[in-house]
Amino acid sequence: MTRRKFIAGNWKMNGSVGQVDAFGRALVEAAPSLDCDLAVCVPFVYVERLARALESTHVAAGAQDLSSEVDPGAFTGEINGSMLAECGARYVVVGHSERREMFGETDDIVVAKAEAAIAAGLTPIVCIGESLEQREADETENVLARQIGALTRGCERRTLEAMVLAYEPIWAIGTGRSATPEQAQSVHAFVRSQIANWDATIADSLPILYGGSVKPDNASALFAGADVDGALVGGASLKADSFVDIARAVI
Numbered sequence: 582m583t584r585r586k587f588i589a590g591n592w593k594m595n596g597s598v599g600q601v602d603a604f605g606r607a608l609v610e611a612a613p614s615l616d617c618d619l620a621v622c623v624p625f626v627y628v629e630r631l632a633r634a635l636e637s638t639h640v641a642a643g644a645q646d647l648s649s650e651v652d653p654g655a656f657t658g659e660i661n662g663s664m665l666a667e668c669g670a671r672y673v674v675v676g677h678s679e680r681r682e683m684f685g686e687t688d689d690i691v692v693a694k695a696e697a698a699i700a701a702g703l704t705p706i707v708c709i710g711e712s713l714e715q716r717e718a719d720e721t722e723n724v725l726a727r728q729i730g731a732l733t734r735g736c737e738r739r740t741l742e743a744m745v746l747a748y749e750p751i752w753a754i755g756t757g758r759s760a761t762p763e764q765a766q767s768v769h770a771f772v773r774s775q776i777a778n779w780d781a782t783i784a785d786s787l788p789i790l791y792g793g794s795v796k797p798d799n800a801s802a803l804f805a806g807a808d809v810d811g812a813l814v815g816g817a818s819l820k821a822d823s824f825v826d827i828a829r830a831v832i
């Protein structure tokens with residue numbers, strides 16, 4: 582099966598109204614020449630503005646988190662999936678390592694959020710990945726197997742069919758130290774095989790993105806991996822130029 586490449590940006594807690602507008606204008610220009618799926622996940626408050634700016638393109642807007650609560654109610658500060666969908670989001674990042682580490686998100690919460698995304702018609706981009714200590718202790722596969730096991734046990738089948746997975750080794754995030762193309766491909770193949778143990782058809786169609794210091798100059802080597810279906814890009818997605826150059830690295 583040939584999977585279409587997918588490049589998603591994650592702005593994290595960065596950006597401004599001016600940056601959203603400039604990014605939108607640049608992508609309206611560039612999008613017709615980009616032959617891959619694209620999404621940019623911005624802070625909640627900019628989702629609607631970005632979605633409007635990108636309306637005429639195939640570039641989707643997305644958010645970086647959502648509440649695990651589906652129905653409206655007394656959850657001060659929370660934002661549910663329907664609100665995001667109403668503002669034009671089509672994707673939402675779920676279980677980013679920064680949320681797992683800094684905000685105590687467990688595997689169970691990640692499952693609940695992936696389910697909440699699907700319930701609202703959003704595509705969850707579910708992040709998994711090991712820390713440096715875990716890699717050095719040769720624990721990478723165990724950690725990933727645990728994170729994937731939580732998803733295959735906890736999620737509905739329709740969720741696993743629709744989701745995007747992102748492998749983001751924590752030691753490569755924001756460090757300038759990307760995984761090598763060989764490291765990325767070997768982990769992606771392992772991730773796909775874990776999913777295949779559960780359901781081979783879903784494993785075959787599942788997009789698995791790599792994230793961690795993806796830049797215009799390492800993107801095409803990473804994308805050469807047979808199981809690397811694109812990228813989840815942090816820092817280099819903040820500027821339209823570098824984001825577009827990464828998308829152009831798709832062969």
Ligand SMILES: O=C(CO)COP(=O)(O)O
Nearest residue numbers: 591754755793794815816
């Ligand atoms: O965490 C990431 C994307 O979600 C990766 O961030 P960087 O591309 O800045 O390393």
